[in-house]
Amino acid sequence: MAKIEDLKEEAKKLLREGKVKYIIGYGAGTNGWPAAPLFVKTPEEVDRLVWDPTCVHNLVRFLVDEKRRKSRQKQPDKRPVGIVVKGCDSRAVVVLLQEKFIDRGDVFILGVSCEKAGVVDDSKLARKLGGKKAKKVAVNAENRFVVTTEDGEVEASAEELLAERCLECKANFPVVYDLLSGAKTKRPLDKPFGSLDKMEALSSEERWAFWKAQLDKCIRCYACRSACPMCYCDECVVDSINLAVTADTTADEKAQRIRWVQRSTESSENMVYHLVRAMHLAGRCIDCGECERVCPLDIPLRFLNKKLEKEAKELFGYEAGFDADLPALVSCFRDEDPQDFIR
Amino acid sequence: MEKTLPKKHFSQWLKSLTSRRVYVPRKDEDGRWNYAEADGGEAALEVLQTTLPPKKILFPQREVFLEFTQSREGQQETLELKDVLPEVRPTVIVGVRPCEARAAWLLDEVFSGEFKDVYYWKRRDETALVGLACTTPPSEHCFCTSVEGSPHSVEGLDLLLTDLGDRYYVQVLTPKGEKLVAAAKTLFEEPKPEVVKQAKAVQADSNKKIKRQLKDARPIAEKLKGMFDSTLWDEESMSCLRCGICTYLCPSCHCFDINDEVESPAPLRGQRVRTWDTCQFPDFTMHSSGHNPRPDKASRLRQRLLHKFQYFVQVYDRFMCVGCGRCIALCPVGIDIIKVLDKVKENGA
Numbered sequence: 031m032a033k034i035e036d037l038k039e040e041a042k043k044l045l046r047e048g049k050v051k052y053i054i055g056y057g058a059g060t061n062g063w064p065a066a067p068l069f070v071k072t073p074e075e076v077d078r079l080v081w082d083p084t085c086v087h088n089l090v091r092f093l094v095d096e097k098r099r100k101s102r103q104k105q106p107d108k109r110p111v112g113i114v115v116k117g118c119d120s121r122a123v124v125v126l127l128q129e130k131f132i133d134r135g136d137v138f139i140l141g142v143s144c145e146k147a148g149v150v151d152d153s154k155l156a157r158k159l160g161g162k163k164a165k166k167v168a169v170n171a172e173n174r175f176v177v178t179t180e181d182g183e184v185e186a187s188a189e190e191l192l193a194e195r196c197l198e199c200k201a202n203f204p205v206v207y208d209l210l211s212g213a214k215t216k217r218p219l220d221k222p223f224g225s226l227d228k229m230e231a232l233s234s235e236e237r238w239a240f241w242k243a244q245l246d247k248c249i250r251c252y253a254c255r256s257a258c259p260m261c262y263c264d265e266c267v268v269d270s271i272n273l274a275v276t277a278d279t280t281a282d283e284k285a286q287r288i289r290w291v292q293r294s295t296e297s298s299e300n301m302v303y304h305l306v307r308a309m310h311l312a313g314r315c316i317d318c319g320e321c322e323r324v325c326p327l328d329i330p331l332r333f334l335n336k337k338l339e340k341e342a343k344e345l346f347g348y349e350a351g352f353d354a355d356l357p358a359l360v361s362c363f364r365d366e367d368p369q370d371f372i373r
Numbered sequence: 374m375e376k377t378l379p380k381k382h383f384s385q386w387l388k389s390l391t392s393r394r395v396y397v398p399r400k401d402e403d404g405r406w407n408y409a410e411a412d413g414g415e416a417a418l419e420v421l422q423t424t425l426p427p428k429k430i431l432f433p434q435r436e437v438f439l440e441f442t443q444s445r446e447g448q449q450e451t452l453e454l455k456d457v458l459p460e461v462r463p464t465v466i467v468g469v470r471p472c473e474a475r476a477a478w479l480l481d482e483v484f485s486g487e488f489k490d491v492y493y494w495k496r497r498d499e500t501a502l503v504g505l506a507c508t509t510p511p512s513e514h515c516f517c518t519s520v521e522g523s524p525h526s527v528e529g530l531d532l533l534l535t536d537l538g539d540r541y542y543v544q545v546l547t548p549k550g551e552k553l554v555a556a557a558k559t560l561f562e563e564p565k566p567e568v569v570k571q572a573k574a575v576q577a578d579s580n581k582k583i584k585r586q587l588k589d590a591r592p593i594a595e596k597l598k599g600m601f602d603s604t605l606w607d608e609e610s611m612s613c614l615r616c617g618i619c620t621y622l623c624p625s626c627h628c629f630d631i632n633d634e635v636e637s638p639a640p641l642r643g644q645r646v647r648t649w650d651t652c653q654f655p656d657f658t659m660h661s662s663g664h665n666p667r668p669d670k671a672s673r674l675r676q677r678l679l680h681k682f683q684y685f686v687q688v689y690d691r692f693m694c695v696g697c698g699r700c701i702a703l704c705p706v707g708i709d710i711i712k713v714l715d716k717v718k719e720n721g722a
Contacts, residue, residue, distance in 0.1 A: 060707065060712050061702060061707045066612065067707075087706065091614070095611075098669075102669070163513065249425070249622075250617075251651075253616035269655075276663040277663050289634075293632055294634060295435055296435070324618075326424055326622060327405070
């Protein structure tokens with residue numbers, strides 16, 4: 031694991047020299063989960079930064095907010111924003127660069143390597159602790175998790191607590207960074223899509239029943255969409271009002287806007303929303319698992335994204351978020367692509 | 374009126390209520406607690422907090438107001454409008470937490486007054502709430518005692534059960550509650566004075582078990598009046614994702630949207646539907662001109678807090694927060710309403 035001391039030192043320097051506007055990192059949470067996003071604006075606040083296996087959040091999503099904020103300011107501060115990224119998160123930065131949503135100069139990337147560890151899964155941790163709450167989670171020299179609770183320490187193997195996505199991780203250290211803390215240790219990966227085995231073994235009828243039951247739970251809080259760094263559209267097909275309406279939009283145009291998805295939480299509408307969300311991530315999702323983590327009703331959304339990731343890999347040999355100079359999967363055609371109807 | 378109900382009679386009592394629709398907290402397939410129909414099955418009342426509060430039963434996420442159908446006969450075109458009122462069977466929700474019932478008591482205010490919401494009241498009038506005092510706090514983020522509630526408050530409830538080990542101490546609070554007891558009178562017993570004493574002691578003790586506190590909440594309303602343009606909202610909302618979790622899962626949030634959902638454009642056929650909405654979505658305040666008076670996360674976080682701790686207090690003299698702690702526990706980025714309000718109190722001090 032990367033060292034927090036390295037991070038703090040660099041962060042202080044960056045802020046003192048005014049090289050970054052502010053730094054998006056992790057601090058202590060107060061709501062029962064040890065880490066939470068933290069925005070550091072002055073060198074004095076740097077000591078509040080933390081880095082441990084509960085830093086699950088993909089902070090790249092906050093670059094979308096930063097861009098929105100900047101677009102509203104008359105004279106925006108053009109300095110880059112510092113951001114702490116894990117390996118998976120760095121792949122999200124690559125996708126945003128590739129899609130030209132941000133420029134490389136907009137961000138100063140403080141990369142942290144997970145090395146042989148990763149982040150912990152909240153439900154696995156809750157099961158392990160049986161009602162007790164984790165105050166602190168650390169990784170020891172043998173790459174085992176050490177969880178501190180009110181009643182002392184509990185040890186667990188990496189497999190016991192690691193998030194499923196970490197067990198299938200393709201980038202345990204950042205692929206793009208300005209500064210890196212921790213080592214570039216590759217972890218062998220035997221089954222990159224192992225979590226899909228169970229789902230793929232089901233018949234289509236069984237899968238339909240599974241997804242209908244899961245998606246019927248959805249209350250359309252849109253946390254999955256809101257947490258995703260790739261869901262950066264100003265206007266979303268599922269919103270009831272066109273956010274791109276301006277003072278010049280005519281009444282006719284407003285009235286004629288097609289409602290593709292109704293607000294009602296009916297099976298059909300929930301299904302359309304989730305399929306639209308998943309399809310828009312084809313060849314873009316970097317498996318940070320945020321959509322699934324934030325869902326208050328535990329809908330296993332990662333399955334949908336992972337399946338698309340597998341299709342992209344098998345059909346086009348494409349993996350999102352490794353090379354910012356490549357064209358995005360859905361916006362290019364190569365001679366070796368399997369669909370020859372386009373030639 | 375006070376009674377006791379031996380626990381061995383509890384499921385029999387539930388069975389005696391089966392002419393009604395009975396909801397109890399049940400564990401779903403994913404291991405989550407949820408208010409669901411009892412199905413005559415065994416009900417366990419020792420539960421953790423449900424993800425969704427019972428608000429979804431009194432104020433469903435989707436409600437049809439009317440149906441419209443266009444028809445044509447020769448040159449004659451007609452549009453038929455049909456009022457739709459919910460068809461409600463007498464309902465009882467058993468195991469409601471006192472804070473959740475207090476939230477219903479707040480919704481009662483909101484949905485009455487000058488405009489009585491017939492859809493809400495059709496359900497509310499037919500629904501009895503049987504509370505379960507929180508002898509153990511169902512969540513580590515409970516703070517009901519800070520917002521004028523308590524683990525055994527009775528507002529909004531028809532009956533309140535307090536767990537005394539082998540029996541429940543039953544406070545009968547309304548005529549609706551009396552009917553529920555009368556459904557199986559013989560199962561209930563008159564409480565001995567020492568049992569009443571024990572129940573009062575258990576209730577008093579439950580207050581002490583609430584770990585989190587928002588001290589001195591009343592003056593916050595006054596303080597907030599001067600903080601509309603504070604930079605605090607920018608700082609505190611930086612990590613907000615603009616999702617709807619804090620409001621959709623809040624037992625007292627009640628904002629809604631009304632849409633015409635067209636099933637067929639020609640001939641026109643569809644429904645006018647009310648659905649939950651939230652001040653946390655950017656399109657909530659979007660004007661048809663394209664202007665949005667709450668254009669950023671800061672103004673939306675401010676709205677959530679001001680509604681709960683300033684506007685509602687001014688209008689109804691009550692907090693619009695019952696201290697269940699769901700918005701704290703379920704926020705994906707750890708925004709903590711107690712911490713934010715603590716900062717409000719410190720602001721400019």
